[in-house]
Amino acid sequence: MSNFPFHSSFYRTILNFACDIPEGDTEERQVAAEDAIRAHVIEKTQCVVVKVGTRVLTTSEGKLDLDRVDKLAAQLARIADSGRHVIMVSSGAVGAGVAKLGLPTRPVGIANLQAVAAIGQADLIKAYENSLLRHGYQVAQVLLTKSDLRRRSGYLHVRNALNGIHEFGAIAVVNENDSVAVAELKTTFGDNDRLAAHVAGLFNDTLLILLTDVHGLFDGHPDIDGSKKIEVVRELDGKVMSMAEDKLSAVSKGGMEGKLRASRLANSHGHPTIIGPGRQDDVLDQIFAGGRIGTLFIPPKRTLRGRRRWIGSAAVVQGSLYLDEGAARAIRSQGRSLLAVGIARVEGTFSHGDVVAMFDPDEKEIARGLVNYRSHEISLIAGKTNAEIEAILGHRPYENVIHRNNLVLRILAE
16 A cells, blocks of 8 residues: 555546546546546555444344344455554444334434443444454444544544554444433534544545445435436535435434535545445445445545644534624635734634634634634724734734634535
8 A cells, every 4th residue: 555645646636637537528538537536546545434324234123234244344354454444433323222122113312312322332342343353353442422522632532542443453443422422412423424524534544435225326316217326526516415315214313415414524634435335245345446336525635634624623613703704705715814803703702722613794604713812802802903902902922813724614624
């Protein structure tokens, strides 16, 4: 495997090659370009995050499908044998708990859901452990909530722990900690697709694979004759998002719309994503053989790296700054830092170094960033020029309220 990152000039050359081929060009050239992109993505991948959903992991009776776990585990082991860092993000705890307790349906109350998830999680991790041990790999259970990644220190601790697991030759099986994650407390990722995208964002040179019960993204409903699978998506824009029809089941929170949002988040970190058929027995083997499996989403040229990933997608927002039109335009279109003169009003209480959201005059969030001043100081200097700041505060340690290097546009982070 190569040590070049996805952001290397060679990778950009491949992306440019794909983008230079018109949509109406010959089918042969389209296929050749798409195959070349897939092959290059696999070659450059150093870390693989595989997410598998409830509908893939459970039988028609709602029980955990142990045969499916065995097949996935064998393929994960083969990927790990290549030296890549392998992380599995697995749903199925609630479904396993429902089956273990013999419940007729999934509970609806939060307390009952938490209890069922805790009971089912034991069976879920045991199934992975039994399967992966047969291939020589220990299993490490990692349960996360969104709050674990909100603070920069927690973000780094999770990354270090997952790196340590890999260095010990084990495979991490990650799940949202459903036994303590409560939507009303705003600690839930919402679904494991987004969790997987956040986990992928912890590392470089990562391929995110979202396994589902369909073969990829189609240009129409997958069950309608004439609908075609889209092989490669070069830009995950509103047109592509509109192709998703979010279908929810009694045991799963995910849908195609959620997978597209997770793909867009991973792409913003510079990571390619594949949405593929989880019920195909050799799906991972075929992906790493360069097969035309699922839909591949290519990251844009502008991506988030390092600290800016955390600012844009994981950090807790402590307050809000409402900007005038000039400041909003300078940030959104010109890559400028935020100056006090462009701030119309301040909401919330925050300290120096906290993450705040920025809104345009239409109250649409346009960016997030690390502030250089406390909220009460910004309230005093909002709308003031730099020359006036020192007279108001008695000091002026920073020329800007948020430096452009600590600022992330929402168009990249979402």
